[in-house]
Amino acid sequence: MPAEPRYRRIAEELRQAIAEHAYGPGGRLPSEGALAERYAVSRGTIRQALMLLRHDGLVTSRRGTRRVVLDDAPVQDFAQMQSFARWARSIGEVPDGAVIRQGWHPADDAEQRQLRITPGARVLRVLRLRHLSGRPAMLERTSYPEPVGAIVEPLPPDTVSVTEFLERGGVAVADAEHTIDLVLADAEDAEHLGCAVGDPLLRERRRTTDPAGVPLEWSQDRYLPGSIAFVVHNSLASTPLTRHHMVPDGRDG
């Protein structure tokens, strides 16, 4: 169990203080020097902590004045965005899930490119339905490359959190790229989500990679609209959000 570095612990404390309105929205944070003294660390360490808050959009920062608290920002950690089950629990819902179908297939074009595997390789395709407190919420089509698939395959179909299982198995997720757009439900979507064919769904395509940059999964999640939204923060300091133009018959479907 590696101890959290100091700058992360300090960031956590500041995050909590902000959440409790210790400085109020629009209020000013103490200066870096003051914080350094309070926590008995150097200014550099304080700056590292504040960087985290800045990237999450909790505070601004500009030369000359103290940092300003932006808002009670909707910050979750990486793990919560990564795992449907964890997210569901954090909003007070009961997550549930069931594998509808799974099996090994030769990788198609998109899978080869997304998972960076050779033409011959196999992938494990899993079709999974996710519930929020009993109601269908999302249909998930995930492709796992050989090594990860071998871990996922034997899991019982009603495993609530595959992500959490993989973590315990030593599979660490470090990066994820999400593409969000809109699609119309096909027959399979309609059947399992309980909507009509052609009904609009919010689609999130996601590729996750491990700390070494090796792709771990490629997934296409389709959410019933009305109860889900994606929130992104970007700033001059970091611009993780981009708009994408697709030609009418865009591949990578």
Next chain:
Amino acid sequence: MPAEPRYRRIAEELRQAIAEHAYGPGGRLPSEGALAERYAVSRGTIRQALMLLRHDGLVTSRRGTRRVVLDDAPVQDFAQMQSFARWARSIGEVPDGAVIRQGWHPADDAEQRQLRITPGARVLRVLRLRHLSGRPAMLERTSYPEPVGAIVEPLPPDTVSVTEFLERGGVAVADAEHTIDLVLADAEDAEHLGCAVGDPLLRERRRTTDPAGVPLEWSQDRYLPGSIAFVVHNSLASTPLTRHHMVPDGRDG
């Protein structure tokens, strides 16, 4: 014209080198020490540059080994995400736009909260239709608080880029928070976008703030689906993306 700091220039060079496949996808970057020597700067400066690439998802980084190039990542800068016109031009389309309606109104609940203004204050509401190379693409409902609205109001209705005009006027955007979900077209959407009432649209609600944390605009953009997608990168290092649960009759409409 302030000179770009060194770490940003170095990041730009590395970005370009990666784009030209100088290290190849899955390849390894030179060590921090080697880069520091090459650019004749300290390791700290190199690390600042590499942080930028890491947040954008171009490279991984973990203790013990050299950084790995993740992919030709879809990176645009903040300005391109911020301005519809700039984005359109960057993908080779001709942006166009026209104000359909605009006028001052007392701020409603959502506007008061989003723009952090007092109950009595006025906002300038602008309804704007955006075209991509002649075809309707997006309908934009923006609310500007008093000072910004006063700058926007006198603009000619066919101003292509309001954002670029505001920049020249000294209005700087530093932060933006985006909420992406799905809505069905109302009568007004249908009329101007040329779709049917009830057709699904991709909605992006956006609040931008200046470097001091003062809200500059609150906008609700509705995109015709099929040609637009939002791409987000997140990682252990920074988690700007969150999932949000909305109660059926969520306010903040």
Next chain:
DNA sequence: AAACCGAAGTTGTATGGCCAACACCTCGTT
């Protein structure tokens, strides 16, 4: 052949320092 060990290389964490750029306030001048 497999497992273990250790050395070398690399990134992460933290300290300390210095100056520049900028915001903000005060005070004095106009």
Next chain:
DNA sequence: AACGAGGTGTTGGCCATACAACTTCGGTTT
């Protein structure tokens, strides 16, 4: 009252150093 100059406080940029934690690889032992 309006304006401008200057001083103070604060963050940004950059440097140098030291050690810790980790990966990788080669060699050794089992």
